[in-house]
Amino acid sequence: MSTMMTISDTAAWLSEHDNYLIFTHRRPDGDTIGCAGALAQGLREAGKTAFVFNNTETTRRYLRFVAGFLAPDDYDPDHVVFVDAASLNLFPKNSDKYTSAVSLCIDHHPSNTLYAQRTCLDGSFASCGEIIYEILMALSGSISAETAECLYAAVSTDTGCFAFSNTTANTLRVASLLINAGAPHREINKLLFRTKTRNRIKLEGALYSGFEYYFEGVVAISTITRDMIEIANVSEDDMDDIASLPGVVEGARVGITIREMSSPDGCKVSVRTSSPLVNAHAVCERFGGGGHPMAAGFTIDKPVSEVKEALLRTLREFL
Amino acid sequence: MSTMMTISDTAAWLSEHDNYLIFTHRRPDGDTIGCAGALAQGLREAGKTAFVFNNTETTRRYLRFVAGFLAPDDYDPDHVVFVDAASLNLFPKNSDKYTSAVSLCIDHHPSNTLYAQRTCLDGSFASCGEIIYEILMALSGSISAETAECLYAAVSTDTGCFAFSNTTANTLRVASLLINAGAPHREINKLLFRTKTRNRIKLEGALYSGFEYYFEGVVAISTITRDMIEIANVSEDDMDDIASLPGVVEGARVGITIREMSSPDGCKVSVRTSSPLVNAHAVCERFGGGGHPMAAGFTIDKPVSEVKEALLRTLREFL
Numbered sequence: 001m002s003t004m005m006t007i008s009d010t011a012a013w014l015s016e017h018d019n020y021l022i023f024t025h026r027r028p029d030g031d032t033i034g035c036a037g038a039l040a041q042g043l044r045e046a047g048k049t050a051f052v053f054n055n056t057e058t059t060r061r062y063l064r065f066v067a068g069f070l071a072p073d074d075y076d077p078d079h080v081v082f083v084d085a086a087s088l089n090l091f092p093k094n095s096d097k098y099t100s101a102v103s104l105c106i107d108h109h110p111s112n113t114l115y116a117q118r119t120c121l122d123g124s125f126a127s128c129g130e131i132i133y134e135i136l137m138a139l140s141g142s143i144s145a146e147t148a149e150c151l152y153a154a155v156s157t158d159t160g161c162f163a164f165s166n167t168t169a170n171t172l173r174v175a176s177l178l179i180n181a182g183a184p185h186r187e188i189n190k191l192l193f194r195t196k197t198r199n200r201i202k203l204e205g206a207l208y209s210g211f212e213y214y215f216e217g218v219v220a221i222s223t224i225t226r227d228m229i230e231i232a233n234v235s236e237d238d239m240d241d242i243a244s245l246p247g248v249v250e251g252a253r254v255g256i257t258i259r260e261m262s263s264p265d266g267c268k269v270s271v272r273t274s275s276p277l278v279n280a281h282a283v284c285e286r287f288g289g290g291g292h293p294m295a296a297g298f299t300i301d302k303p304v305s306e307v308k309e310a311l312l313r314t315l316r317e318f319l
Numbered sequence: 320m321s322t323m324m325t326i327s328d329t330a331a332w333l334s335e336h337d338n339y340l341i342f343t344h345r346r347p348d349g350d351t352i353g354c355a356g357a358l359a360q361g362l363r364e365a366g367k368t369a370f371v372f373n374n375t376e377t378t379r380r381y382l383r384f385v386a387g388f389l390a391p392d393d394y395d396p397d398h399v400v401f402v403d404a405a406s407l408n409l410f411p412k413n414s415d416k417y418t419s420a421v422s423l424c425i426d427h428h429p430s431n432t433l434y435a436q437r438t439c440l441d442g443s444f445a446s447c448g449e450i451i452y453e454i455l456m457a458l459s460g461s462i463s464a465e466t467a468e469c470l471y472a473a474v475s476t477d478t479g480c481f482a483f484s485n486t487t488a489n490t491l492r493v494a495s496l497l498i499n500a501g502a503p504h505r506e507i508n509k510l511l512f513r514t515k516t517r518n519r520i521k522l523e524g525a526l527y528s529g530f531e532y533y534f535e536g537v538v539a540i541s542t543i544t545r546d547m548i549e550i551a552n553v554s555e556d557d558m559d560d561i562a563s564l565p566g567v568v569e570g571a572r573v574g575i576t577i578r579e580m581s582s583p584d585g586c587k588v589s590v591r592t593s594s595p596l597v598n599a600h601a602v603c604e605r606f607g608g609g610g611h612p613m614a615a616g617f618t619i620d621k622p623v624s625e626v627k628e629a630l631l632r633t634l635r636e637f638l
Binding site: 161162163164165167168169170171172173175176177179180185186189190193194195196197198201202204205206207208209210211213217247248249250251 | 480481482483484486487488489490491492494495496498499504505508509512513514515516517520521523524525526527528529530532536566567568569570
């Protein structure tokens with residue numbers, strides 16, 4: 001049983017204890033990274049010892065937000081804190097010894113499995129960063145420029161720089177306060193939202209040139225072949241959020257991304273939908289996958305052409 | 320001589336007069352359109368008669384924000400109001416008879432020529448929408464959902480959905496209040512920032528595939544040929560903000576877009592720079608054009624290949 005904590009409970013608990021090790025989740029995004037950096041910074045400013053676990057999956061673009069807080073190998077924490085993570089299997093690589101005793105989880109995913117001894121959870125927030133903001137305000141009454149920088153990264157990443165549909169009035173209110181507190185929003189926006197590598201540009205060129213449309217344009221399919229990946233020489237970091245591309249086409253309510261994997265004949269498929277007729281989870285379940293109603297996926301051991309045909313047959317039942 | 324008006328002066332003046340015709344500027348963007356719609360709506364809610372001039376350059380994506388306010392042909396206003404427009408030559412087509420007596424200009428461009436009888440100008444605002452927000456709050460003390468919708472379009476468009484470097488803490492504060500007032504931000508974000516036509520997608524595919532890099536990647540060049548435009552079948556609306564694409568490449572400090580025009584051998588060139596070494600205005604001045612230090616342009620009667628060579632020779636002097 002996890003003890004459910006309010007924001008002020010959480011601030012009080014953090015204030016009463018010490019020696020924290022903060023974890024980011026697998027395939028870390030700006031929200032988990034920004035939250036971890038902000039919490040470490042805020043706790044240190046409150047006189048505590050706090051480090052961030054060295055999640056080796058942290059990509060180049062996010063490293064700056066935790067670089068100053070990475071725990072030394074011999075650090076022996078009193079308390080493990082996991083931020084922006086709904087379940088224990090999101091603990092990063094090489095952290096098995098910490099998963100048995102998570103003192104505190106701070107999260108905004110409604111699907112949180114309440115795996116921690118204490119849980120501060122509010123699914124109404126667009127980003128976990130907004131919760132950390134409230135906790136640090138309750139803890140210290142103010143936010144430093146260093147903390148604001150991390151929190152701005154958290155809040156802006158999870159909302160696609162305030163353009164995604166999860167954005168709320170509170171997201172913008174907190175972002176405004178973070179800029180007033182000194183967050184370098186221009187620099188972060190440029191870094192996170194207005195920069196693409198040359199390889200990413202090349203891949204997008206190939207993808208956009210090959211978009212296919214079905215059902216009078218309601219379905220847009222983007223196919224990423226092994227050849228495209230090789231020619232563009234893209235890394236996993238370059239492929240960030242690549243599955244969102246077909247969904248931006250005017251009139252397309254279902255955006256499908258089929259990625260040819262390196263294993264022979266294998267494909268990874270992502271389905272995004274804004275159509276009330278198509279439940280992405282239901283579509284992907286047919287192929288042994290799943291997810292959410294608006295975003296789901298599956299992997300399959302078949303070549304691209306067969307996968308595409310099977311998907312279109314399935315979609316015909318829905319549309 | 321224009322009388323400079325504060326926000327409360329402007330609200331008081333609007334309250335004391337009636338029968339307004341509001342103008343959007345040439346090649347209208349979301350800021351001028353959203354401001355005009357919001358001002359018309361807010362004035363009507365305050366019991367005034369207010370219409371928006373039918374600017375025939377208004378594109379499909381923005382029409383909804385002014386569609387309910389378009390002036391009938393026989394409307395004879397007492398006062399002409401021009402929003403988000405720095406100079407008289409930005410009056411739209413077929414509006415010559417109104418330019419001689421502009422009662423009020425509300426604007427955020429520091430370059431405003433003070434052409435109106437009264438001017439409410441504050442260059443510190445990222446969008447004119449933020450000024451209209453303050454004026455309507457001073458006029459009525461609240462913002463309706465209909466007004467908030469128009470103002471959200473204004474504020475978000477001029478800041479690229481809060482990602483451009485002009486975004487301030489105030490922009491986000493006002494956007495947050497507009498959402499609280501009922502602005503359908505999810506729908507507007509999807510419409511304005513997360514929708515691309517199929518033709519635009521096709522053009523971006525061709526452009527991204529053809530980006531060229533010079534000076535170790537500091538200069539990125541995007542070339543839009545007549546063929547590309549024909550094959551993708553893009554309209555001017557589809558080409559919106561196309562000159563910003565090369566500037567997003569990692570490492571590129573100078574983004575150049577060369578567009579082949581329909582006249583034989585003519586090109587339109589846009590230069591965007593974030594490099595302290597390269598002044599876009601100075602570069603474009605060499606070719607008979609000009610603009611701002613960070614964004615400038617020119618047209619030239621030469622084929623693409625010659626233009627590119629001449630530009631690279633000029634840039635070599637700066638870099």
